[in-house]
Amino acid sequence: MKQFLFLTIFVLTGMLLSAQNAVIEHVTGNVEIKQPGEKTYKNAVVGETIYKETDILTGFKSFAIIKIGSTTITARPLTHLTLTEIQKMSDVETIDVNLQAGRVRVEVKPPVGTKAHTSVKGPIVTASVRGTSFEFDTNNLYVNEGTVSFGGDRGQNILVRAGENSRLDQSGAVTTPKDEKISSLMPPSPVGTGARDGAVSVPASVGVNFTIELKYKSQ
Secondary structure, X not given: OHHHHHHHHHHHHHHHEEEOOEEEEEEEOOEEEEOOOOOOOEEOOOOOEOOOOOEEEEOOOOEEEEEEOOEEEEEOOOOEEEEEEEEEEXXXXXXXXXXXXXXXXXXXXXXXXXEEEEEEEOEEEEEEEEEEEEEEOOOEEEEEEEEEEEEOOOOOOEEEEOOOEEEEEOOOOEOOXXXXXXXXXXXXXXXXXXXXXXXXXXXXXXXXXXXXEEEEEOO
16 A cells, blocks of 8 residues: 555656756757767757756857747857756746856746746856846846846846846946946047946856846746
8 A cells, every 4th residue: 555655656746747848949050969978069950859967069150049848048159058957847847057158048938827947057146037038148138028136246136127238347246227328328438548437347257157047927
């Protein structure tokens, strides 16, 4: 009886918790993947199934589109990412991505009655997203839809809404959309002065930590 009960629980758990399907939907240029357990990279093929811990590299003028359940991830040129979690439990999809370099666009469109939790992670910046679409390159954030709570390792989080942008500055804080708008309207500083009014930003080094989390529930 106990064995039968254990087997029943195991089967039900398997029905509720399962690996999410992930495939390479489109490839342009030089895109390579390294599947879990493999030691070398190989050319990505459209329609190929990918799994948790798969590494994806895109070359110069190359990009890949990855479809994972209701989430679509577009890896821009010169991007290196790892799929660290691909899972579906009941009506909730969980997808975690470690972005080491480059730029990604994430779009989430779950079916009615389901939820999606998609995160893009690294070391310094954290952005919690309530929406369906954003782009991030480890330094600059642009929100296409929804609202993002964005913050560096110093300073408070700020809200970035659709059509707005923010970035990591030299102090480790993030700029406000208002600062970015004002900065874009300012005339360039005289050549050789090194001066600049408004928010200041420098490119983030490869390996800089950040986290982007997207939680969306269809209505």
